[in-house]
Amino acid sequence: MDIRKSTETDRVAIAKIHTKAFGEEKGPEIAALVNGLFDDPTAAPLLSLVAVEKDRLVGHILYTKSVITDTDTPVSIRLLAPLAVLPDAQAKGVGRKLIKEGLDQLWDAGVDLVFVLGHPDYYPRCGFMPAGVLGFEAPYPIPDEHAGAWMVQALKDGVIGRVKGKVQCAEVLDQPQHWRE
Numbered sequence: 478m479d480i481r482k483s484t485e486t487d488r489v490a491i492a493k494i495h496t497k498a499f500g501e502e503k504g505p506e507i508a509a510l511v512n513g514l515f516d517d518p519t520a521a522p523l524l525s526l527v528a529v530e531k532d533r534l535v536g537h538i539l540y541t542k543s544v545i546t547d548t549d550t551p552v553s554i555r556l557l558a559p560l561a562v563l564p565d566a567q568a569k570g571v572g573r574k575l576i577k578e579g580l581d582q583l584w585d586a587g588v589d590l591v592f593v594l595g596h597p598d599y600y601p602r603c604g605f606m607p608a609g610v611l612g613f614e615a616p617y618p619i620p621d622e623h624a625g626a627w628m629v630q631a632l633k634d635g636v637i638g639r640v641k642g643k644v645q646c647a648e649v650l651d652q653p654q655h656w657r658e
């Protein structure tokens with residue numbers, strides 16, 4: 478399996494991955510969100526990676542630019558959303574490889590922090606930890622019972638503890654329905 482940056486011609490296959498992975502109810506909305514983010518200037522620079530198995534796209538991950546408001550400390554941050562793997566390719570390490578390759582590329586690009594709203598049993602395996610208790614507020618309030626789903630990973634030492642504040646995401650993601658677990 479190869480991981481590479483996506484191209485414009487991958488858009489249809491990427492939409493299909495999200496539609497199938499997230500299911501009939503949520504899938505079309507997520508596919509539309511991804512298309513919107515590709516065209517959203519406030520999401521740039523974005524990092525979009527696909528997993529390719531025998532010429533077939535089986536997974537996709539998107540990292541988009543975000544900012545921390547109410548801090549004077551210059552800090553470079555990204556938001557991981559969404560991640561999807563085709564049902565017949567799941568549980569083979571594809572998701573984990575997409576996350577890790579993305580984090581490596583963001584580290585190379587000098588990014589300090591990466592945030593995600595996701596399954597609290599899944600992302601800690603790739604180094605994420607609860608973000609709320611570290612002083613990072615999500616763009617929309619996360620109910621207490623799902624507080625563990627709002628997570629962060631530091632790619633550089635010394636950022637966590639020095640920086641706190643509210644995360645402001647790209648405009649297309651900045652809608653309450655995208656922040657419900």
Ligand SMILES: CC(C)(COP(=O)(O)OP(=O)(O)OC[C@H]1O[C@@H](n2cnc3c(N)ncnc32)[C@H](O)[C@@H]1OP(=O)(O)O)[C@@H](O)C(=O)NCCC(=O)NCCS
Pocket residue numbers: 498499559560561562563566567568569570571572573574594595596598599
């Ligand atoms: C979540 C998802 C991206 C994981 O991708 P994947 O390639 O199947 O995951 P990996 O192979 O890297 O990891 C598999 C492990 O994660 C676990 N896992 C998968 N989905 C999980 C979830 N929602 N919550 C907790 N653990 C999960 C599997 O049980 C498996 O555990 P094991 O290693 O102990 O057997 C994929 O299942 C998917 O596309 N799901 C539908 C869309 C979705 O929920 N996206 C994430 C939004 S936050």
